[in-house]
Amino acid sequence: MRRRMINSLLGVVLVMVVVFCVPLALFEKRTIESAAQDRAGAEAVRLLGIVENRIAAGEPVGVGDLKGQVTDGSFAEVRIPGHGPIRIGSRPAGGDPVRAAQSGGRGESVVVEHSRQDVQREIGNMLLMLGVVALLAVQTAVALAVWQANRLTRPLKDLAETAERLGSGDPRPRDRRYGAPELDRVAEVLDSSAERIARMLTAERRLAADASHQLRTPLTALSMRLEEIIATEDPATVKEEAAIALGQVERLTDVVQRLLTNQRDPRSASAVTFDLDEVVKQQAEEWRPTLRGAGRHLEIEGLHGLEAVGTPGAVAQVLATLIENSLMHGDGTVVVSTRITGTSVVVEVEDGGQGVPPALGARVFERTVSGRNSTGIGLAVARDLAEADGGRLELLSLRPPVFALFLGRPVKER
Template sequence: MRRRIVTLTVLAAVLATSLFGLPLAVGALWYFRTHTTSALERAADSTAVVISDALAAGQPFQVPDNEDGAEVGVYDPVGHLLAGEGPPTADDVVRGVAASRSDMLNQKVGDEDVLAVPVLTGARLTGIVRASLPRSALTHDVGITWLVMAGCAIGAVLASWLVARRIAARLTRPLEDLACAATRLGEGDFSARSRRSAIPEIDRVGAALDVTATRIGETLERERAFSAEASHQLRTPLAGLRLQLESALETPGRDPYAAVRAGITAADRLERTVEDLLALSRERRAARAELDLPALLAELNDVPLPDHRQLRLEIVDPPPVRASAPAVRQVLAVLLDNAVNHGEGAITVRARDAGGALAVDVLDEGPDLGERDPFSDHSPSGHGIGLRLARSLAEAEGGRLRLSRPDPPTFTLLLPEAPAS
């Protein structure tokens, strides 16, 4: 691109110089030709004025000098050279003036420009003044002028080349920076940023690329975090299935069909969890219809619990909400799994009206959590991964998930109440 910009600029400069210089060169040639004719005319006329009286009286005379450097000769009407410089006998120019007696004549003779004028006394032709300049003088003046013009043209093209190189470097350097940033972005470096160039159009492209890099980085980070959290979430139904199968193995007299049915139920729950996570990760959530909360809470009864743990469900006049059922199901599954693995005693799930919002409390009889942040990556009790997933799902539905009470440990899911239709 840089070479193309320089080439186009130089071509434009050559074209502009040619369009301007060629007519100017022709004008310079015409000017010097006119100037030569004017110089010859001045020399001949001034000489004719000086010698006219002497010619009329037949007295001797001398040809005066002229400032234009022309050779001046005076001829009698017959064509003999009387004074000055010129051919001894009249040439065609002098004879032409002698024949016409009143017309000035200008012609090229050999390598000279020749002009002749008649000298009249009344109606009588008393002589002819012949002035000449060598063509080499005209060629010299025109050549010097054309050389100066050619030098100026070359200088203009050279200056255009230098300016084009500078402009091309200024225009292409930001584009090269953008290409490098795009390459780094394609290689997975989402921290790549392009430098600003003070060129609005290029800077807008750079800003758009920076925004894209930021969004891709954030999206990829969310996807990685979601994958890690989702894999953790899948362990719960797998652990339940393993627990049921191990319990069946340790109880030889137990009905095998009951163990198979329990395993199928656990497998169905695992399949539903996988489908929910896939739908949520691809953002193909179902339309936000009114949430069937009692049905979702009833599904918690299918979750296998240790023999010494109990699950209590309480529904206290909850308000209607609009939310994704898979998202809420996964949040409740995380909270219940957290209570089973890190809590003690009976587990209570309570749905209630929280004044313009639905609150779902999940609490157990475990020890006081104190000042610990269960959502942290470094939670010593191992709460963090699943709870972070649950919190992100709740926030995606416009709600909140928080530790509402450390003792007894109580997690509360808040969802905004559906507006009245």
Template sequence: MRQRVMRVAVMAVLVALLLLATPLTIGIQTSFFANELDELERVALGAAVHVPTQFAVGGHMDLYARERGIDVGVYDLSGRRRDGSGPRKADAVTQEARNGLVIRGRGDDQLVVAVPLSTEERVIGTVRAASGTAEVWRHIVLAWLALAGLALVALATAVVVARRQARTLSAPLEALSAKAGAVANGDLTARAEGSAIAEIDQVARTQNTMVEQLTRWLEHERHFTSDASHQLRTPLAGLQLGLEAAAADPHADLRAAVTEALEQARHLHRTVDEVLRLARATPRPGGPTAVRPAAAVVEGVERRWHGTFAAEGRRLRLAVEPGGEALRIPDRTAEQVLDVLLDNALRHGRGTVEITVREMGGATAVDVADEGSLTLDQRTVFRRGATTSASGTGIGLTLAREMAETAGGRLTLARRTPTTFTLLLPVTEPPPSQE
């Protein structure tokens, strides 16, 4: 990445220098030759001023001192040099100046400027100034070398800046790649850090969002396995105990045993459906369509658990307050939550357990209370794994709360002593087929 950025930056600078240096080199050459011709013209004009008017009839001439490296000569109309230095016979440039114009040209490795001599609006001769091109080329080459030096300095500066910019651009991408590699290796806590580059920062935020969603889904899958085993354990154990008891007693009523086993199997089927529904539930709650009277739902739960509590020498009571008989609630959700609460009361509570159904401001409240005392606070008791012990996994109350919330309800710890949990469920109207 860094090498690629540097190559791109250096190539861009090279192209820019080439596009800039080409016209500059041509301009330097043209400018130096033009300046030299201007200097020759100045010298020729200065010499023309000193040519006397008697020049036309062969009078004496006294040219001013010539500048070093410049040949200055005076030529008559026949092309013969009368004074100064230069070729004895006028060259083409000098002869062309007899037309009354200042002529510039090149010939025989020289720059030549010819200026006409006029008197009374009549050309009587020409002044020729010439200098070698070698000196001009020496100045041009020196200027080109200076330009090349500046280009090298610019290129070196561009390389330094490109390296710094490449480091600035590649460092966040390398860090982002490292975080992605860590996630690929199983570290779902790795999060990409922000950078000063908006586009890379957006990619980092997108990756973090993706990892967070992936983490939630993986956690959801792990929880589903634990929840399913937790919820299926109790009905399976009841089904197994019932069948074993019937098989061990030769005088047992097999029809009653089969009927009870079928009821346990139906409950197990409903449990599987409810756990699968919870696994597919979205954050937006949506209650199931199957509803029954709250009293009937709670009575069915009480019948299933009555024998289990009696075997432990404990009592299970049911109370329905006035107005609670007609309330309809999601039956499967209520059954699963009550199963968790009763299992929790059997394992961790004491004494008599009482289930109370009551109407509460347009909602159905189901209280499950025992005679025990709870030391954990409201937040800790519903945290997954917070109450893990030898007799439990610590996920039951968490699962119960999640089930209640997916049905649009709520599960709370109403009192610590005596321990009382309250399940609030919205009152659901019965389907048209049931009215």
């Protein structure tokens, strides 16, 4: 493209030079020839006038009287009836001189000749000057063409590099503008595309991280139930464990659906009124075997028979995250308690561990923030799930660690 632009602009300049210089050269050539002819004619008229004046005065006409009236390098011949020709100067070398002749009323005549070589030399100088001007014009055009081509191709190369970076997975916008409206528009579109791709990649990575974290616990519980089924030969136990496993599969499906729904629209939760005791008991039953395996216990305290507004699957995931957090980072007995405060139903999860370090207290719900070598995703996802249902998740106490899930209370009709 760069070469095409240079060739195009150079071709236009060459055409303009030819169109301008050729007629100008022809015009100047004719002007120079006409000027030489006019000079010869003027000398002939001047000589003839001197000759006529001297004849009219009865004075003789000699070479000395006329020599000063002829320019150097010119030749003049004066003929007077009854006298021999008077020649001034030498004839121009070469053929076809510039010739002018004048005749008087008494038969006298004057012929002036100028050298054609002088005219040709002047024409040559004129053509040389035009050639220099044309060459300078072409050189200037080449320089301008190269500058303009670089000015236009450099942004295009930059935009191509930006598009290549987008294709290779580097969606950072460059925010570069080039002073050309068309190129700036392309740059704006690429930057907007880069921002959209960055948001999409961030969302996809977040979904993958959330899914791997949130599905780990249900899959572990499901595998434990399947192991119980394999290990027992009692049909009643198999049936009971299979029923529990089926319920866990349903909750697992709910977790997947919940993750996908939150990925598309974090505010798309469909909160309903549900029995909070069922969710708490279900989580307690799932986590007690794991806690017993670690030499710990889980207890349920507080009010019973409470109803809350939210999504049971989301609330179960939040409680599972809090209990798992206590299992991994806490110590002692895990206590799940329920209470009412104002217009909210509160579920608190507490353990006897060392608690949350003060440096992490304000950032414990941020992604990738963790007190140990964990992902730091669980509490962030739990807070998102709680807020999607119109609730909130808070850290009430650093030591002992107390996490509280606030849910809305159903409005009772009177």
